Amino acid sequence: MRSCEVLIVGGGPAGAAAAWRLRRAGVDVLVLDREAFPRLKLCAGWITPEVVRELEMDVRAYPHRLLTYPRLRFHFGRLNLPVPCVQHSIRRLEFDAWLLQRSGAPVELHNVRHISADAQGYAVDGAYRARYLIGAGGTRCPVYRELFRELNPRASELQLVTLEHEIEYDWQEKDCHLWFFTHGLPGYSWYVPKERGWLNVGVGGIAARMKNSGLDIRGHWNQLARTLHGSFAPGAQFDPTGYSYYLRGNVRVVRRDNAFVTGDAAGLATPDLGEGIGPAIRSGLRAADAILKGAEYRLDDVTGKSLTSIVRSMFDRPARALALAGQRGHASA
Numbered sequence: 001m002r003s004c005e006v007l008i009v010g011g012g013p014a015g016a017a018a019a020w021r022l023r024r025a026g027v028d029v030l031v032l033d034r035e036a037f038p039r040l041k042l043c044a045g046w047i048t049p050e051v052v053r054e055l056e057m058d059v060r061a062y063p064h065r066l067l068t069y070p071r072l073r074f075h076f077g078r079l080n081l082p083v084p085c086v087q088h089s090i091r092r093l094e095f096d097a098w099l100l101q102r103s104g105a106p107v108e109l110h111n112v113r114h115i116s117a118d119a120q121g122y123a124v125d126g127a128y129r130a131r132y133l134i135g136a137g138g139t140r141c142p143v144y145r146e147l148f149r150e151l152n153p154r155a156s157e158l159q160l161v162t163l164e165h166e167i168e169y170d171w172q173e174k175d176c177h178l179w180f181f182t183h184g185l186p187g188y189s190w191y192v193p194k195e196r197g198w199l200n201v202g203v204g205g206i207a208a209r210m211k212n213s214g215l216d217i218r219g220h221w222n223q224l225a226r227t228l229h230g231s232f233a234p235g236a237q238f239d240p241t242g243y244s245y246y247l248r249g250n251v252r253v254v255r256r257d258n259a260f261v262t263g264d265a266a267g268l269a270t271p272d273l274g275e276g277i278g279p280a281i282r283s284g285l286r287a288a289d290a291i292l293k294g295a296e297y298r299l300d301d302v303t304g305k306s307l308t309s310i311v312r313s314m315f316d317r318p319a320r321a322l323a324l325a326g327q328r329g330h331a332s333a
């Protein structure tokens with residue numbers, strides 16, 4: 001039986017952020033993930049300036065693809081609205097592996113199935129034992145399933161369904177585009193270029209409201225593919241994959257004794273744009289602080305509105321100056 005002080009289930013942004021903060025304080029941490037990193041994570045890979053700040057990232061020194069956009073383009077029907085701001089894109093395959101490695105925590109490949117609690121702490125699959133347990137396993141997190149689901153059931157009306165594909169593609173259109181409510185989509189679709197010839201495109205919407213639009217997610221994908229092939233990505237070969245996760249609802253119980261739930265496991269993505277990386281990182285850092293400082297573990301303010309963050313970045317002068325100077329990637333004014 002392998003013992004440690006803090007066992008983190010899942011090495012995505014939530015788990016890696018918690019591990020990073022705990023390792024910096026010298027805590028004996030172990031991360032378990034069922035996949036070996038770098039691993040594929042379906043995600044558009046858009047990150048905000050808040051994420052950059054909270055992770056203390058120097059974007060110029062980041063060793064992988066990172067593209068800074070000096071604006072986003074919002075489409076509402078025929079209206080194309082350029083919004084000057086500062087936002088970034090990364091590839092999750094690279095970003096997550098980098099974050100986890102940077103944490104300095106040991107990582108073991110293990111698919112967690114059974115968790116039991118006793119007076120000493122937590123036992124996992126008869127192979128691991130820890131005083132503290134952090135559930136960072138995403139939508140299907142076993143810590144959520146075994147310890148939190150009954151107390152914190154997810155609301156089906158907050159479930160997002162998505163279809164997306166990230167491909168190597170020599171894009172020419174350098175802005176990030178978001179299309180809202182096309183053909184009644186209860187969500188939006190996206191075109192997110194990545195540095196040095198990668199592109200992520202996808203569509204996402206509230207599952208329960210999809211049927212009212214008269215199209216299923218595949219139908220909405222087909223509409224997006226037509227737009228992409230017409231002008232944004234001619235000749236691109238797409239083969240999208242589906243994934244689902246939850247927008248932030250009324251998350252009540254996030255800690256039970258010394259067990260914590262973070263990120264998508266808790267269902268923390270922003271209600272307007274489904275942005276989950278920031279809330280995952282914030283919740284992972286807070287779980288670490290709760291362990292290190294005995295701080296209260298509260299998540300009521302880790303999910304803001306993505307649109308507020310975009311508006312805020314419009315007025316972040318130093319960051320805008322950097323973005324306009326095209327410090328990273330190919331994006332320029």
Ligand SMILES: Cc1cc2nc3c(=O)[nH]c(=O)nc-3n(C[C@H](O)[C@H](O)[C@H](O)COP(=O)(O)OP(=O)(O)OC[C@H]3O[C@@H](n4cnc5c(N)ncnc54)[C@H](O)[C@@H]3O)c2cc1C
Nearest residue numbers: 010012013014034043044045046112137138263264276277
């Ligand atoms: C199509 C799509 C596009 C998105 N686009 C964006 C975006 O552009 N920007 C944004 O901010 N958010 C976006 N999101 C949301 C974002 O991807 C998630 O909110 C974020 O990844 C949550 O991080 P996490 O660490 O909680 O979970 P995850 O990133 O899902 O990491 C969980 C980890 O746990 C591991 N794990 C799971 N089960 C087990 C187990 N039983 N045992 C061991 N390990 C396990 C997994 O292998 C995984 O590595 C998008 C989501 C989707 C589906």
